[in-house]
Amino acid sequence: MTSGQPLPQDREPSWTIAQVAERTGLSHDTLRYYEKAGLIERVGRTTGNQRRYEAADLLWLEFLLRLRETGMSISDMQHYARLRAEGDATVADRLAMLREHRAELADRMRALRRNASALDDKIEHYERLLDERRPGTDELT
Amino acid sequence: MTSGQPLPQDREPSWTIAQVAERTGLSHDTLRYYEKAGLIERVGRTTGNQRRYEAADLLWLEFLLRLRETGMSISDMQHYARLRAEGDATVADRLAMLREHRAELADRMRALRRNASALDDKIEHYERLLDERRPGTDELT
DNA sequence: GCTTGACCTGGAGCGCGCTCCAGGTTCTAC
DNA sequence: GTAGAACCTGGAGCGCGCTCCAGGTCAAGC
CATH class of the missing domain: 1.20.5 (Single alpha-helices involved in coiled-coils or other helix-helix interfaces)
Structure with a gap:
């Protein structure tokens, strides 16, 4: 019975906020701001409350950046994100x-x-x- | 001796701020702001201190708008305008x-x-x- | 165990490009 | 001459998209 639940080493890979900042070119503050603004759904945390971004978060972020780079406003992206959250x-x-x-x-x-x-x-x-x-x-x- | 100097009716055409706003799509406030910011050289005035834009002002404004629409910042446009003023x-x-x-x-x-x-x-x-x-x-x- | 750097939160602050306001003057039409 | 619209100035205010700060907690290496 030691392998029914995913063990720590079975977990999918995740990234710290610093790694995501490096990778996307966004600042830590901007990443936290996007989450606070509801552009990103609440990112998973460690037991110590530190963010751990997963692959799906990165894909979504890349899409958001595409919207931003093509001139979509934050409030329109919020609208889009709300729709997405509804399924x-x-x-x-x-x-x-x-x-x-x-x-x-x-x-x-x-x-x-x-x-x-x-x-x-x-x-x-x-x-x-x-x-x-x-x-x-x-x-x- | 009545025709040596240009008479009022010989003057080149000019436009009020409202006409220029209409034509360029800029607001009155933005036109005044651009002048205050040094993007436009001081526009000619009536004796009562009201602006009268001339053809050259409009051409320059159109050029500025092209710079703006292609993403140039106000401070870069100020720089450009300063150079232009130097001749x-x-x-x-x-x-x-x-x-x-x-x-x-x-x-x-x-x-x-x-x-x-x-x-x-x-x-x-x-x-x-x-x-x-x-x-x-x-x-x- | 301790140090040091990374991370957390809520909220204030900022630069940009206007936009608005108050209080006054000028122009135009009658 | 007068009413009403258009215009003037200096300066305050605003929405956007972050960015910074204070005062803390957490994680990793020694």
């Missing part, structure tokens, strides 16, 4: 959120491309302007 | 700033594309998941 019944709602976010992202990317090419024009303009001002450089070589 | 001698510096900004923009756009396609995968995954859960819908029609 499979909210899959359609989450899909709708992702589709809307994706569409906004497409808009922003279009705008960025437009602005980027306007910047390119300006840069080219400055380059020509500088070339014209130092015409001797070439003639002397 | 042609700073063209090379401004070009360097624009090139760096453009490179950062390219990086961010690459990251956005990566994240966008990861989002697309997730969206597809949810779509399949929903389809599988309601297999009857098709069979009955």
Whole structure:
């Protein structure tokens, strides 16, 4: 009867907050803040109340970071996280959120491309302007 | 001797702050804030001290908005505006700033594309998941 | 057992980019 | 000339997304 329950060494691997911070690029404070804000469900603890992140926590964090990097606000991520916590019944709602976010992202990317090419024009303009001002450089070589 | 100096009706067109706000999508407060912050050189005034924006002001504002929309911070825009105010001698510096900004923009756009396609995968995954859960819908029609 | 560094909590503070406010002046239309 | 809308200034306030702090507890190596 020593092997019915998972023994300590059978447990899935877990990471300290410092390791997760290192890996995600988030600070300790930000990780704790995300948990306090409800973006992450309460992370498992040691008997001494220290966080131990598991693989699933890391996957979720990576997804959150993708949302953040594509410009989703904390409050929208909170909304998404709440839906997720409610389980499979909210899959359609989450899909709708992702589709809307994706569409906004497409808009922003279009705008960025437009602005980027306007910047390119300006840069080219400055380059020509500088070339014209130092015409001797070439003639002397 | 009545036509040597530009008469009032010869003046170039100008716009009130409300018209510029309407046109740029910025609020009155933001326009005043940008001027106070040194992003815009002091705009011309009526004798009664009310702002009258001219064509050159609008062009510069549009350029600033392009920098802002591509993620440049106010303090970097202040730096750029200071260089511009110093005149042609700073063209090379401004070009360097624009090139760096453009490179950062390219990086961010690459990251956005990566994240966008990861989002697309997730969206597809949810779509399949929903389809599988309601297999009857098709069979009955 | 002790030391030292990592970790905990609740709550205050901060930098950014505006936004709002009070109290006053100017412009426009009648 | 007057009413009402638009504008002015300096400065306070705000929402966001963290970041820092104080005052403690816990864990790992010696």
